[in-house]
Amino acid sequence: MSSASGKTPLILLALAALLAGAFLFLSLDKPQRIAHTQQKIPGLLWPAPKPLTVFELRDQNNTPFTLEDLKGRWSMLFFGYTHCPDVCPTTMTLLDSVVDELKSEKKSAPQVVFITIDPERDTPKHLADYITYFNPDFRGLSGTPEKLSILTGQLGILSMKVDDQKTGKEGYIMDHTASIFLIGPEARLIGVFSPPHNKEDIMQRYLEMRKFIEKQASS
Amino acid sequence: MKKLVILLLSLVPALLLTPHLLAEETVVIEKAWIREAPPPVEVLAAYMVIKNPTDKDIILTDAESSRFKHIMFHQSMLENGIVKMRHVENIVIPAHSSFEFKPGSFHLMLMGKDKILQAGDKVQLRLFFENNEPVEVLAVVKKIEAEEE
Known part of the structure; x- marks a missing residue:
């Protein structure tokens, strides 16, 4: 009995030393670990996120959509066309599920903006049914080729009509950039998610980039 | 009567097996x-999976449906972040071996639907x-x- 009670202070001392060591290790390691992560978020455009400049397009309800609509909130931009049967609907479905899951986890979801690269066929009326199908809260933008190029030019979007006689005049194919662009609340291009897209990966990187930018703003 | 029922029941496995055996010989x-x-x-x-259990290569040349004006074979591909779609002859x-038409890759492009499909x-x-x-x-x-793709 006496020997057991004699050992107790020793054990406590050892435990305290262990805790102190662990605390020291964690407190030293943490800032380094965070700094490391920040630089390692793939697709994050830091330290020089590109500020977007004025543009004017119209959404599926024919409401103007300008640079102001990108301010004060986070947005994900995706460029495509409604006659695209494979990759575009896959991405739209994915963006809907990203927003859905963020909301279900009580996390702030970005506004999702689809921008056509095929204004010839994608009129606002045509876009209305298309957007509503995926998510009525999404915005679907169209405009004249000149007005569209003001935005696509800033983001380096490439698109071209494919010359294929077999698909016919009405059924032409478009090649286009398939990346998803993350715009921050100051209307700056914060990150680019390159295809092929994965829901979990996009959600995680979006949250990491958001956290990082919010931290920069508060410090 | 009982014998007849037993006889009929005994035929069931044979009937079930027959299409399976026939299918082995050709494309599935x-x-x-x-x-x-x-x-x-x-x-x-x-999208679909085409299995070729035969000893010879099989070439898919065309497809049609009364519900569509025209069907083509297409391939989606990614090149430097740009998604491209190309018509494939056959x-x-x-x-x-087998061939899979799947999202983001090869697909049958169905054009000119007769009405909305749900x-x-x-x-x-x-x-x-x-x-x-x-x-x-x-x-x-x-x-x-999204999870399925």
Whole structure:
């Protein structure tokens, strides 16, 4: 009995030393670990996120959509066309599920903006049914080729009509950039998610980039 | 009466086996489905797995359906972040092998639908092969979730 009670202070001392060591290790390691992560978020455009400049397009309800609509909130931009049967609907479905899951986890979801690269066929009326199908809260933008190029030019979007006689005049194919662009609340291009897209990966990187930018703003 | 029932029942396994045995000898199409699309979309994509259990390569040359004006084979591909889609003349399914049409890759491009297709609808497709009989397949229209792709 006496020997057991004699050992107790020793054990406590050892435990305290262990805790102190662990605390020291964690407190030293943490800032380094965070700094490391920040630089390692793939697709994050830091330290020089590109500020977007004025543009004017119209959404599926024919409401103007300008640079102001990108301010004060986070947005994900995706460029495509409604006659695209494979990759575009896959991405739209994915963006809907990203927003859905963020909301279900009580996390702030970005506004999702689809921008056509095929204004010839994608009129606002045509876009209305298309957007509503995926998510009525999404915005679907169209405009004249000149007005569209003001935005696509800033983001380096490439698109071209494919010359294929077999698909016919009405059924032409478009090649286009398939990346998803993350715009921050100051209307700056914060990150680019390159295809092929994965829901979990996009959600995680979006949250990491958001956290990082919010931290920069508060410090 | 009882004997008759037993006799009939004993025939059931044989009846079940017969189509299976016949199918072994020729091309088999599985998991045929069409992606449900928003109402204004005129072009849809169909996906499926084509199995070739024979000793010879099989060439898929064409497809048709009474529900669509025209069907083509297309391939989606990514090149430096740009998604491209190209028309493919025909599809070779090597002997004792299979070929998969799947999202983000090869698909059957269905053009000029007769009316809006919704999840649960079934569409009869007819596939044509070089030196083989055409094969009928029933594709189910599905609304796809992000996790499945």
